[in-house]
Amino acid sequence: MAALTKLLVVGVLRTRAARSITEPAALARADLHRRFRRLVEAHLREGWPVARFAASLGVSPDRLHAACTEAVRRSPQGILHDRLMLEAKRSLIYTTLPVSKIAFDLGFNDPAYFSRFFAARAGLSPAAFRRTNRGGET
Missing domain, CATH: 1.10.10.60 (Homeodomain-like)
Known part of the structure; x- marks a missing residue:
């Protein structure tokens, strides 16, 4: 019984540790998506390609794609x-x-x-x- 309790506690602690690692990353991606949306509003009529938006945000197009896909399940180009x-x-x-x-x-x-x-x-x-x-x- 004690061994099962220890396994349960270890499992809970590992889950918490994994969340604490991933939550800041998820928040950062959500923030990147919000900043992208603001840039889209500011430069919509200028014909910017996605790569220019990414460069303005200081990230790669792939990182921008991952952030948008996670946030709204749409690519930056789709947005x-x-x-x-x-x-x-x-x-x-x-x-x-x-x-x-x-x-x-x-x-x-x-x-x-x-x-x-x-x-x-x-x-x-x-x-x-x-x-x-x-x-x-x-």
């Missing part, structure tokens, strides 16, 4: 694309700007590439999305 799509949809619904102007405003150098990017994610072209979501207005 960036989601945010671009949200802004694109807002602009298409709430403004009358031409699609080409929206593309340039979001940091795309080529409106045709923006249209392909948007269509691949939304399932329809920016113009069709606008018509569908504004009741046929253009």
